[in-house]
Each structure stands twice: as structure tokens, then as C-alpha cells.
Amino acid sequence: MAKSSSFPHLILPKGNIKDGLYYALRDAILDGRLSSGIKLPSSRALAEMMSISRNSVLAAFDRLLDEGYLLTKSSSGTYVVETIPDHLIQIQQDVAHSKQSKPQPLNINPYLESLLPAWKKQSLPSQGEKMFHVGVGCLDIFPHQLWGKLLTHAWRKSYHQLGESHDPRGYLPLRQAICHYVRSTRGINCNEEQIIIVNGIQQAIHLAAYTLLKPQDQVCLDEPGYDSALNIFRSFGVDVHPVSSDDEGMRIPEIIQDYTKSKLIYTAPSHQFPLGGTLSLSRRFMLLDWAAQQQKWIFEDDYNSEFRYRTHPIQALQGLDQQQRVIYSGTFSKMMFPEFRLGFMVVPENLINAFSLAKYYTDTRSSHLEQVALTLFIQEGHYARHVRKVRKACYERQQALIEAIQNHLADILTVQPTDSGIHLVCWLKNNWTEQAFIKKCTEAGLFVQPLSRYCQHSTQKAAVLFGYAAHNPDEIKENIEKLANMLRQDDNANFAGE
Amino acid sequence: MAKSSSFPHLILPKGNIKDGLYYALRDAILDGRLSSGIKLPSSRALAEMMSISRNSVLAAFDRLLDEGYLLTKSSSGTYVVETIPDHLIQIQQDVAHSKQSKPQPLNINPYLESLLPAWKKQSLPSQGEKMFHVGVGCLDIFPHQLWGKLLTHAWRKSYHQLGESHDPRGYLPLRQAICHYVRSTRGINCNEEQIIIVNGIQQAIHLAAYTLLKPQDQVCLDEPGYDSALNIFRSFGVDVHPVSSDDEGMRIPEIIQDYTKSKLIYTAPSHQFPLGGTLSLSRRFMLLDWAAQQQKWIFEDDYNSEFRYRTHPIQALQGLDQQQRVIYSGTFSKMMFPEFRLGFMVVPENLINAFSLAKYYTDTRSSHLEQVALTLFIQEGHYARHVRKVRKACYERQQALIEAIQNHLADILTVQPTDSGIHLVCWLKNNWTEQAFIKKCTEAGLFVQPLSRYCQHSTQKAAVLFGYAAHNPDEIKENIEKLANMLRQDDNANFAGE
Numbered sequence: 001m002a003k004s005s006s007f008p009h010l011i012l013p014k015g016n017i018k019d020g021l022y023y024a025l026r027d028a029i030l031d032g033r034l035s036s037g038i039k040l041p042s043s044r045a046l047a048e049m050m051s052i053s054r055n056s057v058l059a060a061f062d063r064l065l066d067e068g069y070l071l072t073k074s075s076s077g078t079y080v081v082e083t084i085p086d087h088l089i090q091i092q093q094d095v096a097h098s099k100q101s102k103p104q105p106l107n108i109n110p111y112l113e114s115l116l117p118a119w120k121k122q123s124l125p126s127q128g129e130k131m132f133h134v135g136v137g138c139l140d141i142f143p144h145q146l147w148g149k150l151l152t153h154a155w156r157k158s159y160h161q162l163g164e165s166h167d168p169r170g171y172l173p174l175r176q177a178i179c180h181y182v183r184s185t186r187g188i189n190c191n192e193e194q195i196i197i198v199n200g201i202q203q204a205i206h207l208a209a210y211t212l213l214k215p216q217d218q219v220c221l222d223e224p225g226y227d228s229a230l231n232i233f234r235s236f237g238v239d240v241h242p243v244s245s246d247d248e249g250m251r252i253p254e255i256i257q258d259y260t261k262s263k264l265i266y267t268a269p270s271h272q273f274p275l276g277g278t279l280s281l282s283r284r285f286m287l288l289d290w291a292a293q294q295q296k297w298i299f300e301d302d303y304n305s306e307f308r309y310r311t312h313p314i315q316a317l318q319g320l321d322q323q324q325r326v327i328y329s330g331t332f333s334k335m336m337f338p339e340f341r342l343g344f345m346v347v348p349e350n351l352i353n354a355f356s357l358a359k360y361y362t363d364t365r366s367s368h369l370e371q372v373a374l375t376l377f378i379q380e381g382h383y384a385r386h387v388r389k390v391r392k393a394c395y396e397r398q399q400a401l402i403e404a405i406q407n408h409l410a411d412i413l414t415v416q417p418t419d420s421g422i423h424l425v426c427w428l429k430n431n432w433t434e435q436a437f438i439k440k441c442t443e444a445g446l447f448v449q450p451l452s453r454y455c456q457h458s459t460q461k462a463a464v465l466f467g468y469a470a471h472n473p474d475e476i477k478e479n480i481e482k483l484a485n486m487l488r489q490d491d492n493a494n495f496a497g498e
Numbered sequence: 499m500a501k502s503s504s505f506p507h508l509i510l511p512k513g514n515i516k517d518g519l520y521y522a523l524r525d526a527i528l529d530g531r532l533s534s535g536i537k538l539p540s541s542r543a544l545a546e547m548m549s550i551s552r553n554s555v556l557a558a559f560d561r562l563l564d565e566g567y568l569l570t571k572s573s574s575g576t577y578v579v580e581t582i583p584d585h586l587i588q589i590q591q592d593v594a595h596s597k598q599s600k601p602q603p604l605n606i607n608p609y610l611e612s613l614l615p616a617w618k619k620q621s622l623p624s625q626g627e628k629m630f631h632v633g634v635g636c637l638d639i640f641p642h643q644l645w646g647k648l649l650t651h652a653w654r655k656s657y658h659q660l661g662e663s664h665d666p667r668g669y670l671p672l673r674q675a676i677c678h679y680v681r682s683t684r685g686i687n688c689n690e691e692q693i694i695i696v697n698g699i700q701q702a703i704h705l706a707a708y709t710l711l712k713p714q715d716q717v718c719l720d721e722p723g724y725d726s727a728l729n730i731f732r733s734f735g736v737d738v739h740p741v742s743s744d745d746e747g748m749r750i751p752e753i754i755q756d757y758t759k760s761k762l763i764y765t766a767p768s769h770q771f772p773l774g775g776t777l778s779l780s781r782r783f784m785l786l787d788w789a790a791q792q793q794k795w796i797f798e799d800d801y802n803s804e805f806r807y808r809t810h811p812i813q814a815l816q817g818l819d820q821q822q823r824v825i826y827s828g829t830f831s832k833m834m835f836p837e838f839r840l841g842f843m844v845v846p847e848n849l850i851n852a853f854s855l856a857k858y859y860t861d862t863r864s865s866h867l868e869q870v871a872l873t874l875f876i877q878e879g880h881y882a883r884h885v886r887k888v889r890k891a892c893y894e895r896q897q898a899l900i901e902a903i904q905n906h907l908a909d910i911l912t913v914q915p916t917d918s919g920i921h922l923v924c925w926l927k928n929n930w931t932e933q934a935f936i937k938k939c940t941e942a943g944l945f946v947q948p949l950s951r952y953c954q955h956s957t958q959k960a961a962v963l964f965g966y967a968a969h970n971p972d973e974i975k976e977n978i979e980k981l982a983n984m985l986r987q988d989d990n991a992n993f994a995g996e
Contacts, residue, residue: 066809068779081779107761107793108710108852119855124664136661144657151649151867159642162835163634163968166622199697199861206860212606214735215713232859237712263605281566281579295605311564337660339866354606357617361730362704363697367865368837369649470661 007041008033012050021050021060029069029080040070040078111215111237118231129447131479134274134423134467137334138390138397146382147373154372168360169352170197170344171371177378178344186305187319188328190346196355197366199341201303204329205229205266207345208299209236211358212264220255221266224454226273226301229266242457245272249279252287265291268301270314274425274454274465276418284317292323300328306335306387307469308420309395324348332374334422335383335390342370390469394422400473401466401480408484412437413464422469425451428462437464440490444483505539506531508548519550519558527567527578538568538576609713609735616729627945629977632772632921632965635832636888636895644880645871652870666858667850668695668842669869675876676842684803685817686826688844694853695864697839699801702827703727703764705843706797707734709856710762718753719764722952724771724799727764740955743770747777750785762795768812769802772952772963773923774916782815790821798826804833804885805967806918807893822846830872832920833881833888840868888967892920898971899964899978906982910935911962920967923949926960935962938988942981 008028012020028034040046043061047054061078064070071081106113125133169175175195182188198204205228213219215237221229223242233240241259243250250267265287269279279287291298300317308314318328331343347355359365377383401424405413413426428437434450441448441464451463468476506526510518526532538544541559545552559576562568569579604611623631667673673693680686696702703726711717713735719727721740731738739757741748748765763785767777777785789796798815806812816826829841845853857863875881899922900913911924926935932948939946939962949961966974 062809067812068776068782105793106848106852107795108849109708109712111712112709112852112856115855116851119858120851130661133661139660142657142660144653148650148653148657151653152646155642155646155649158837159640159646162637162640162837163628163631165837199865202859203861210607210733211610214607214609228859235708235856235859278566295603297605311560314565337657339656339660339663341861341863341865350604351606353614353618354604354610357613358610358733360617361700361726361733362860363701363839365839367697367839367868370865370867 007049010050012052019060021052021056022063025060025064026067026069029064034080036080037082038080040080042077109235112235115231115235125447129442129445131446131471131475132441132466132468133447133470134449134465135334136338136467136470137336137422138393138469139337140470140472141389141393142337143382143386147377150373150376150382151369153376154369158369158372165365165368168356168365169195170366171368171375173379174371174375175344177375181378181383182316182328182330182346186302186330187315188346189319189321190328193352194346194349196345196347196359197371198329198343198345198359199363199366200333200343201301201329201331202228202232203362204327204343204345205232205299205301207355207358207362208264208266208297208327208329209233209238210362211351211354212297213238217264218259218262219264219266220259220262222250222268222272223457224274224451224460225266226268227454229301230456233266240456245275245277247277247280248283249277250283252279252283252290256286256290260294262296264297264299266299266301267317268303269317270302271304271307271420273301273303274423274451275416276421276425278314279317284320288317288321288323288325291321291325296325298326300326302328302330303334304421305330307391307394307422309391309398310419318346324350327351335387340370342366342374393472394469396473397468397471397476398424400476401468404477404480408480409487412487416463423465423467425463425465428464432462434462434464437462440487441483444479444486446479446483505547510548510550517558519548519554520561523558523562524567527562532578534578535580536578537574538578540575607733610733613729613733623945627940627943629944629969629973630939630964630966631945631968632947632963633832634836634965634968635834635920636891636967637835638968638970639887639891640835641880641884645875648871648874648880649867651874652867656867656870663863663866666854666863667693668864669866669873671877672869672873673842675873679876679881680814680826680828680844684800684828685813686844687817687819688826691850692844692847694843694845694857695869696827696841696843696857697861697864698831698841699799699827699829700726700730701860702825702841702843703730703797703799705853705856705860706762706764706795706825706827707731707736708860709849709852710795711736715762716757716760717762717764718757718760720748720766720770721955722772722949722958723764724766725952727799728954731764738954743773743775745775746781747775748781750777750781750788754784754788758792760794762797763789764797764799765815766799766801767815768800769805769918771799771801772921772949773914774919776812777815782818786815786819786821786823789819789823794823796824798824800826800828801832802919803828805889805892805920807889807896808917816844822848825849833885838868840864840872892967894971895966895969895974896922898974899966902975902978906978907985910985914961921963921965923961923963926962930960932960932962935960938985939981942977942984944977944981 010024010028012024041049043054043057047057061070068081070078072078174197175192179190179192179195198207209232213236216239218239218241219233220241220243223244230240241262243255245251249269249272255262255265269284287298302316316328318326328346329343333340333343402415405415405426412429412432414429416425416427428434434452438448438450449465451460451465508522508526510522539547541552541555545555559568566579568576570576672695673690677688677690677693696705707730711734714737716737716739717731718739718741721742728738739760741753743749747767747770753760753763767782785796788794800814814826816824826844827841831838831841903911903913903924910927910930912927914923914925926932932950936946936948947963949958949963
């Protein structure tokens with residue numbers, strides 16, 4: 001009984017008595033008050049000591065036995081295990097106390113680590129800043145009631161087949177529907193086996209980097225260009241060569257001449273991001289020819305293909321490629337809504353296995369329910385109708401923004417002409433810097449992006465990007481007027497102050 | 499008119515006349531029948547020649563002008579562009595003809611490429627093989643009507659806030675609900691900032707490899723163990739050390755002694771996959787202590803934590819870690835259904851930024867709608883109820899399988915005892931090989947896995963895995979009897995043949 005007499009004073013937390021005793025005993029073991037090898041009082045004695053039922057004590061013992069804090073020796077009683085060396089437990093406390101003392105190096109993937117400083121600074125819209133967010137589609141005209149019905153329908157269709165989907169490429173009827181759609185609207189040359197459903201273009205780029213590249217491989221991409229693409233390639237340790245554009249689009253001759261070791265060319269040939277240029281036909285053939293001869297891969301980002309307002313969509317690069325060097329990618333997030341994370345890739349036949357494996361080892365496969373709902377949305381003709389409606393609305397919104405800027409901000413901004421996309425590039429005049437202009441926008445609750453965000457090497461003239469698709473013409477007009485008034489008041493204040 | 503007279507004979511495909519003329523002209527340009535620089539007939543002349551309306555011709559011209567096949571010279575007419583060098587177009591044809599001729603090296607990520615041969619052979623259940631698939635939960639008792647309602651509810655709740663979710667870690671109310679749940683059920687020590695919603699544990703492992711490791715880094719993992727984890731690490735070029743288990747679970751002393759350069763230890767300490775062992779408390783402390791001293795990372799895969807039938811769940815390793823070295827991961831796919839691709843990670847505070855960035859550059863964020871529905875499912879208490887129901891059903895199913903095997907296959911199989919998980923390991927007796935037994939299973943429509951699938955280096959005794967959670971006791975009994983009868987018939991046939 002000598003040992004039981006050294007039994008520490010336990011404080012039971014309020015609430016569940018059984019769990020309370022478990023935690024009290026465990027803490028006593030971990031902080032050394034109940035040392036290794038000590039014999040515990042009998043469950044009956046402990047119940048009496050703590051004024052709780054014997055069953056509660058037995059339950060706590062059971063759990064501690066299960067977790068290895070206690071052990072029973074045949075008929076001689078219950079002991080604290082000896083196998084936890086005291087110093088290990090002691091360290092736990094030292095550590096807890098010294099937790100804040102010295103910052104340690106992270107010891108993570110160095111390529112990804114190098115992106116962290118910029119990532120921490122990356123601005124996202126705050127609560128008040130909703131206007132003009134780049135990359136957001138026409139949310140207000142999305143047929144949300146219909147979509148709600150299709151979700152219900154999709155679930156009813158799926159639940160008795162749960163456990164039967166195994167293809168990492170995704171839901172076959174959706175792959176068939178997409179195959180049919182891109183063949184007719186984008187001139188894509190493919191069969192359903194080549195379609196892989198992914199969680200948006202971001203995942204398509206990630207999968208391409210993961211599947212095709214290793215550290216120190218070389219990649220060319222548009223400059224200015226999509227900053228996430230650049231960072232994804234960098235996170236895989238890939239050396240990135242930015243390639244600028246001229247009137248014919250990306251300078252393909254520069255790639256062929258200077259970047260002969262590039263393994264992959266990332267490009268948005270139909271609508272270069274963010275400036276909106278188009279790759280000329282001769283350059284398309286030049287790029288395809290070089291890729292075929294030199295066994296290079298081309299990643300075609302066709303993010304904006306459906307947002308074309310006055311002219312026929314330009315045929316995808318993939319459709320001209322007869323050598324299967326193009327990995328094509330499109331998204332539904334822009335046409336539907338940003339929270340809808342589905343897109344697709346069309347991959348060359350000899351890469352089907354590699355991309356299936358990559359998708360499987362990335363996240364097994366994409367959300368099934370939303371794939372089924374999207375299939376119904378496409379098959380029943382709603383998608384094509386929605387695309388037409390969105391095109392019309394986007395064009396009106398673009399015109400409203402151009403008009404509002406020309407009426408109210410002509411002394412500061414020059415609109416870059418475009419007939420596609422869901423944002424406008426506006427060049428700053430009169431020595432306005434991007435920083436100064438964006439500061440004003442933020443004060444007005446507008447989430448406008450500086451062009452410099454998309455430039456890694458080149459020094460473009462100062463410009464800002466306005467996303468317009470999510471706002472109706474009245475909102476657009478009103479917010480531009482608000483911004484203009486604010487700028488004018490500042491001007492007056494400056495005058496007054498001088 | 500000399501040039502127009504050399505105008506080739508165009509065949510219009512049936513259907514849309516405008517598109518037909520576009521394709522006919524484009525093909526003629528691409529195959530060289532309409533050569534560079536040639537002047538086209540006027541739209542009026544061409545309309546007459548082809549017997550179609552002038553508007554159709556103009557539309558086709560417009561599109562070809564847009565795409566850069568044609569150009570207009572001021573008031574002198576429309577020409578085929580000169581900038582497509584003839585040899586480029588020619589190559590397209592050569593290529594098309596020589597397409598099948600010689601297989602090229604793939605030129606992809608060599609680490610991922612090395613996994614392709616095994617991937618191609620990997621077996622997935624075919625239409626007839628549904629029984630005993632490892633890793634599938636209790637699909638038949640999932641409350642599908644309730645879930646259908648919650649999906650509708652979730653969509654109604656979300657659609658007027660579309661475009662407002664920006665945190666790559668996922669939907670805040672879900673992260674809060676999970677934080678609360680794992681603190682109380684798993685003893686996890688965390689706040690909601692540390693929770694990252696991912697698309698199942700597969701993505702958690704992928705993100706850990708992507709965030710923490712680079713090629714030639716070293717990792718230790720369970721042997722036998724989860725084959726996908728092994729392959730994911732290998733796909734990132736990481737050197738993997740398999741570590742076997744004894745009565746106390748994974749041999750941590752071996753890691754500390756032999757694999758000092760390991761940067762990450764992947765382990766399933768509560769229920770080692772597939773054999774079901776538990777890591778002893780002293781080894782838990784040993785591992786945590788070493789990781790803290792040496793700045794190692796531990797990936798805790800807690801895939802099966804909620805499938806425990808008779809004993810209290812074992813507290814997670816993460817809850818004992820006071821040095822923030824553990825990356826903890828759980829999934830909802832097993833408790834819900836395999837098509838439901840949501841899981842979560844709990845990451846150390848100093849890795850929140852790195853994992854947020856990694857998730858963003860992998861697929862931006864997880865499916866929003868299903869996150870909202872899952873939040874409702876948890877918050878309204880349905881999840882906890884479902885877990886209790888599943889535990890009860892799984893235990894019955896496990897017992898039914900054990901009984902059926904003992905009654906009908908005792909001469910072939912010895913069941914490995916376990917009180918948790920959703921599969922049983924059965925050791926083969928009487929010189930049965932895994933291959934021979936699985937051949938019989940396949941003939942009986944059963945999708946049973948060989949233990950060797952999960953062994954990379956060690957030679958375990960022959961065994962097979964039966965997943966039992968998805969089938970009710972009658973189905974289980976019936977299918978085991980069917981298999982037993984088949985095996986007995988074979989025996990008789992063999993006798994008869996002798």
C-alpha cells in the first residue's frame with residue numbers, strides 16, 4: 001500500500017466523469033506525477049477516493065490500457081507502463097515551455113518555399129471589395145434554380161451506384177459530352193479516352209507539371225502571363241523562361257532559337273492572358289512543327305474560349321496538331337461560377353496512362369456528384385443556352401465599362417481594345433502609377449489588379465485590369481462614377497491644399 | 499482572273515453551309531490546293547460558283563480572316579496568307595501518314611514514368627466483381643434521402659454568395675466543425691486555422707509530398723503498407739525506406755538508427771494498413787521525441803479511426819505532439835461513400851502558409867457545395883448518428899464474415915483477429931498461393947486483394963484481404979458459401995480426374 005499512498009491528487013474536469021478521469025490520469029502519467037511502474041489503486045478504491053462510480057473508473061482504465069498508458073499484470077493489479085522513458089515525458093514539458101523561443105528553418109520543399117514570401121503578400125478581395133475581381137464570370141445570370149434541381153436529380157441518379165466509379169479520368173458520360181462539345185465548338189481532335197476531368201485549369205497545369213517535369217527541366221511561358229502557371233512550374237523546381245509577345249502573339253521564333261532545351265511550352269494562343277493577343281496561324285504551325293520535330297510538349301490553356309463576342313471563336317491549337325504534342329485544357333468555373341471546381345484536359349493518346357496515374361495520385365478523381373449534374377446540364381442543352389446568354393450579357397457589360405471609363409476616367413485610363421474575355425486592360429496615363437491608382441480603387445471598394453502582377457521580367461507600361469462579367473451595366477457605371485468622383489475630390493483637395 | 503481560274507474544286511460537307519465552306523476552304527489551304535498568296539474569287543463570284551448565298555461566303559471569309567488563314571489587301575481583295583511556309587503545311591501531311599511508324603520515348607517526369615508499368619497492370623473491380631472490395635464503407639445504410647435534402651439546402655445557402663470563397667483551406671464553418679469534432683473524438687490539439695480541407699487522404703499525402711519533399715529526399719513508411727502512399731512519394735523522386743512492424747508496431751528504433759536522413763515518416767499508428775497493428779505508447783513518444791530533436795516531419799494517416807468496434811478509439815499521435823511535427827490526416831470517404839471526395843489535414847502552425855499555397859497550386863480549393871452539405875450533416879448531428887450506425891453494422895458484418903470463413907473455409911483461411919477497420923486479413927493455409935486463391939475468387943465474382951500488393955520488400959506469408967463493410971451479413975454468408983462450394987467442386991473434379 002506504500003505505492004498507493006503516493007497517489008497524486010487528481011482534479012476531474014467538469015462534464016463527462018469517465019472522460020474526466022481518463023484525462024486526469026493521463027495527464028498525471030505524462031507530467032510524471034504518476035511515474036512509470038507505479039501500481040494504481042484498485043478500481044474500487046479509486047472510485048471511493050474520487051467519489052465516482054466504479055464503472056466510470058473501469059471505463060477510464062480500459063481506455064488507458066488500450067492506449068498503452070497502463071498495463072495489467074496477471075491478477076496482481078494495474079500499473080503505469082514502464083516503457084515510457086522518463087526523459088521522453090520530460091522533454092514534452094521542456095518543449096512546451098521553449099515553444100516560442102527560436103524560429104527553426106522550415107525544412108520543406110525549397111522550390112515551394114521560395115514562393116512563400118510572395119504568397120503571403122498576395123491580396124485577395126476583402127469583404128467590402130467585390131467589384132471588378134478579375135476572372136469571375138456572370139454569377140447573377142446563372143440558372144440557380146435549375147442547377148439546384150439538377151443536383152437533386154444527379155444525386156438520385158448516383159446513390160444506388162455508389163462505389164462503382166473507379167476511373168480516375170472521371171465520369172464517362174461527362175467525358176463523352178465534353179468530347180462531343182469541344183469537337184464541334186473548338187475544333188478539338190480527340191476521342192473520349194483522351195478526356196480527363198480535373199478540378200479546373202489550375203489542376204490541369206499542376207498535373208502537367210507533375211506528369212511531365214522534374215526539377216531543372218525548362219519551360220517557356222507567356223510574359224506577361226498567368227502568374228499561377230508560372231508559380232506552379234516553379235514549385236516543381238522547373239526553370240521558367242518568360243517569352244514576350246508581338247503583333248503575332250508569343251514570339252515562337254525566340255523559343256526555337258534561344259530555348260532549345262525547353263521541354264514544355266505553356267501558352268494561351270486564343271486569348272493570351274492578360275493582354276488578350278492571339279497567336280498567328282504561321283506561328284501556330286511553327287510551334288507545332290518544332291514540337292513534333294523536337295519531341296516537345298505544348299500546354300494549351302484555353303481558359304477564355306467561350307467568351308468571344310463579335311467574332312467566331314478561333315480554332316484551338318490542338319485541332320491543328322497532327323503529332324499529338326498538345327495537352328489542351330478548358331474550364332467550367334468561368335462559365336458556371338468560381339466555386340464550381342471542374343475543368344478538363346484533352347491529352348495525347350500516349351499520355352493517357354501517365355495522366356490517369358497522375359490524377360489518381362493527386363486526388364483519386366474529381367467530385368462525382370457535380371460531374372453527374374454537369375453532364376445533365378450539358379446533355380439537356382442548358383449549357384449551350386447559358387453560354388449564349390452569358391456572351392450577350394458579357395458583351396453589354398464590357399461595353400458599359402468601356403463607356404463609363406471613356407466618360408469619366410478618360411484623363412487617367414486608355415482602354416485596350418478586345419472583343420473577348422471577361423476583363424479589360426486599361427493603360428494608365430498622366431504619370432499615374434499602378435500603386436497609386438489601386439490605392440484609390442481599394443478605398444472605393446474596387447478590387448482592381450495591377451498589370452505588374454502578371455509580369456516577371458519585362459517592364460510593361462503601367463496598367464490595371466478590371467473584371468466586368470459579374471456586374472450588371474448599372475453597377476459598373478455607378479462604381480466607375482464613384483471612383484471618378486473620389487479622384488476629382490482628391491484633386492480639388494489637392495488644389496485647396498496648395 | 500488567271501488566279502481565280504486555278505481555284506480548286508471544293509466539296510461542301512452536308513449540314514451547316516457556312517461552316518461547310520469554312521472547312522472546305524481551310525482544308526484546301528492546309529493541304530496546299532489553295533497556295534499561299536493566291537487571290538480568292540470575290541464573295542459574289544464564289545457564292546455563284548458554289549450555289550450558296552453571299553452571306554454564307556462572307557461568314558466563312560470572316561472566320562478565316564479571324565483565324566489568320568486569309569488576309570484582305572486594301573480594296574484589292576482577299577488572299578491566302580503568305581506567312582504559312584509551304585513546308586510547314588507539307589509536314590502536317592507527312593506526319594499524318596507516318597503517325598504510327600516509330601514509338602517515341604515519352605519524355606515525361608522519369609519518377610512518375612517508372613510507376614507506369616505497375617499502374618497499367620493494376621486491377622480494378624470489373625462489372626461483375628463487387629464483393630469484398632477493400633476500402634469501401636457501409637454504402638447501403640447511408641442516409642441518402644437526408645443527404646439529397648442537405649445538398650439542396652447547401653445549394654440554396656451558397657448560391658447568393660458565389661464568388662466569395664477565396665481561402666484555399668476551404669469553407670470556414672466546415673473547418674470549425676471538423677476542429678471541434680477531432681478535438682473531442684481524436685484528442686487532436688489544434689485550432690481551425692490549422693485545418694485544410696482536401697479531396698480525401700490521397701490528396702493529403704500528395705500535398706505532403708509536394709509541400710515538404712524534393713527528389714532524393716528520404717522517407718520512411720510502413721511495410722507492408724498503403725501502396726498509394728509509397729507510389730505518391732516515389733512519383734516525386736523521393737527515396738523510400740520500408741520499415742516493418744513487430745508487436746509494438748512500426749520499428750521506430752530502426753528508423754532512428756538506420757534512416758537518420760529521413761525527412762518524413764509516413765505512418766498509420768492507430769491502425770496500421772493492412773495488418774491492423776497499433777503503435778505502442780513508448781514508440782509514439784520515441785518517434786515524437788526524435789522528430790522534435792531532428793526536425794523531422796511525421797505524416798499521421800488516420801484513415802480508419804472511426805471504425806473501432808469494441809474498444810475506445812486510440813488517441814491520435816498528433817494529440818501527444820507538443821512540438822508541432824505531426825501532419826495529421828483524416829477522410830470522410832470511408833464513413834460516407836467513395837465518390838465523396840472530402841477529407842482534411844491538421845497541419846503544424848508554421849506550415850499553414852506552405853500547405854495553403856500547395857493546395858492553391860494543386861486545385862485552388864475543394865468542391866464548395868459538398869463542403870457546405872457536409873457542414874450541415876455534422877452540425878445537425880447526423881454525422882455522429884451515422885458513425886454510431888456504421889460502427890454497429892460494420893461489427894455485425896465483420897462477425898458474419900469471420901463466422902462464414904470459419905464455417906466454410908477453415909481449411910484454407912485463418913482469420914487475423916482485429917477489432918477495427920473495414921477489412922479482414924486472412925492467412926492462406928495448406929500451400930494455397932495468393933494467386934491461385936484470387937483466381938478462384940475472381941471466378942466467383944469476388945474482388946479480393948492479395949497481401950503481396952502491399953509488400954514492396956518483405957516476404958510476408960500468403961494472405962488475402964476481404965473488405966466487408968459494404969455488404970450485409972446475408973450477402974457475406976452467401977458469397978463465402980458460393981466460393982466454398984466452388985472450391986469443393988474443383989476438389990471433387992480433381993478427384994474425378996485423377
